[in-house]
Amino acid sequence: MDGIQELTHLIDKIPAVGNTTTKTPAPGELSEEEKLKLAEQEIAAKKAAEEAAKKAAGGGGGNPNEQEDEDEPTPEEIQSKLDELAEKEESTLTDEEKEFIQKYTSEDADEITTVKSELESTYGVQLAEKYENGVDGLKALAQDLVPTLAQKLFVNSLASIPHMKEFYEHVTAGYSIDTFLDKNIKPKFETIEVKEVDELADEATKTKATENYKEILRMNLSQKGLSSDDIEAMIDLHLAKGSLYEKAKAAKEELVKNHKASIDAKIKAEEDRIANEMKAQEEVFKTAQKIIDSNNFGGLSIPVTDLKSFKEAALVADRDGYTLIDKKREKLTLEQRLLIDYLVYKDFKGIGLTAKPSEKTVFSFKKANKDNNSRNGSRLSGVSGQSSKTSPPIDIKDVDFSKLLNRQ
Numbered sequence: 297m298d299g300i301q302e303l304t305h306l307i308d309k310i311p312a313v314g315n316t317t318t319k320t321p322a323p324g325e326l327s328e329e330e331k332l333k334l335a336e337q338e339i340a341a342k343k344a345a346e347e348a349a350k351k352a353a354g355g356g357g358g359n360p361n362e363q364e365d366e367d368e369p370t371p372e373e374i375q376s377k378l379d380e381l382a383e384k385e386e387s388t389l390t391d392e393e394k395e396f397i398q399k400y401t402s403e404d405a406d407e408i409t410t411v412k413s414e415l416e417s418t419y420g421v422q423l424a425e426k427y428e429n430g431v432d433g434l435k436a437l438a439q440d441l442v443p444t445l446a447q448k449l450f451v452n453s454l455a456s457i458p459h460m461k462e463f464y465e466h467v468t469a470g471y472s473i474d475t476f477l478d479k480n481i482k483p484k485f486e487t488i489e490v491k492e493v494d495e496l497a498d499e500a501t502k503t504k505a506t507e508n509y510k511e512i513l514r515m516n517l518s519q520k521g522l523s524s525d526d527i528e529a530m531i532d533l534h535l536a537k538g539s540l541y542e543k544a545k546a547a548k549e550e551l552v553k554n555h556k557a558s559i560d561a562k563i564k565a566e567e568d569r570i571a572n573e574m575k576a577q578e579e580v581f582k583t584a585q586k587i588i589d590s591n592n593f594g595g596l597s598i599p600v601t602d603l604k605s606f607k608e609a610a611l612v613a614d615r616d617g618y619t620l621i622d623k624k625r626e627k628l629t630l631e632q633r634l635l636i637d638y639l640v641y642k643d644f645k646g647i648g649l650t651a652k653p654s655e656k657t658v659f660s661f662k663k664a665n666k667d668n669n670s671r672n673g674s675r676l677s678g679v680s681g682q683s684s685k686t687s688p689p690i691d692i693k694d695v696d697f698s699k700l701l702n703r704q
Contacts, residue, residue: 408433419445424615440615470570471563478559485515485551490544506535509544516547519554584611594644 369377381393389397408429415437416423421444427433454461459480466476490512493505510531517527534540588607591597598606609620628636639647 408437412437415441419448421445421448443615470573471566475559475562475566478562483551483555485512485548485555488512488548490541490548492541506540509540512544512547512551513540516551519551581611596644 377396381389381397384393408427411434412423412427415421419441421441423437423440423444427437451461451464454464462480463476467473488508488511490508491505493502497505513531513534514527517530522530531540534543585607587593588603588610591600591603609624611619613619613622
């Protein structure tokens with residue numbers, strides 16, 4: 297019987313009330329309002345009992361949404377469970393565990409990727425390839441973004457200072473300061489003007505132009521290895537022939553061409569050096585990978601359980617180019633550095649280090665017997681310790697100590 301039917305049934309039992317008169321209840325008798333209130337309370341109590349019985353039997357009951365909320369784990373419980381499942385091999389996961397992982401990791405799985413893409417687009421930076429979805433991934437992204445933005449702002453601020461941005465980018469790319477100076481410092485010959493002078497010009501202008509011609513010729517001929525006397529003789533010859541301007545003009549063009557070729561050659565040499573250094577580093581990296589994967593360090597090996605973590609510590613670098621080993625090396629004490637120097641000094645052979653003795657000593661009957669033999673104490677002649685003529689000596693090796701121990 298549902299609630300409506302129950303209420304109807306109880307109301308039918310209540311005496312009818314007239315439309316114009318109200319019956320006064322007798323002493324000890326309930327009024328109609330009180331009877332109706334009791335009926336409603338009885339219905340509510342029965343309904344609550346039925347829902348409690350259904351819930352106890354696993355049938356649920358009540359508001360489905362409220363029940364789902366009660367069973368929903370907290371964020372802390374979800375993360376704890378995910379961390380626990382992450383330690384397990386995928387092949388050992390149950391269907392229920394897989395569903396749990398799917399439920400709490402599939403939603404917004406690309407959220408961190410979206411955030412990364414937005415930041416790169418907004419600030420014009422390039423971040424690491426991948427970050428884990430969640431708080432840890434967001435922290436890692438922020439740690440990469442802040443220094444990247446700081447560097448970008450720093451480089452942009454250098455643009456207001458002549459040559460500073462170009463200089464920073466030049467040296468951080470691996471090029472030398474010398475090539476930067478060669479590119480940006482104007483050579484002396486470029487400050488000398490070689491301009492043909494009109495015949496109507498005044499003597500001071502003609503004299504200045506002639507001196508400029510001679511200076512350019514001296515610089516050009518000096519680069520070719522001519523002596524001072526030969527240079528002056530050549531200048532006098534061109535002056536007498538009236539070809540000093542033409543020769544000076546050609547000399548300056550040759551100086552400009554040679555200067556540019558010299559700078560290009562230096563930069564090309566530095567590019568080759570940088571490329572060779574990178575190639576050498578790649579070769580070292582590949583060789584290091586092979587050595588670690590083979591677990592053969594010059595005839596020595598390390599525990600297999602340490603191989604994976606050691607490989608990451610030695611070869612995986614952060615955004616600044618530092619590995620975990622690099623960071624640990626910076627924290628070495630003087631004693632530790634000297635110990636490493638000693639290993640190098642000894643070529644990792646015959647090191648002769650003394651290990652601290654273990655506090656626990658494991659008893660060995662075999663070792664005890666050997667030590668006893670070395671003291672001539674392995675043979676017993678009897679209980680009194682005197683020689684027996686009738687019984688052969690007892691060798692400790694022949695004694696079954698398990699039987700002796702079982703007698704206790």
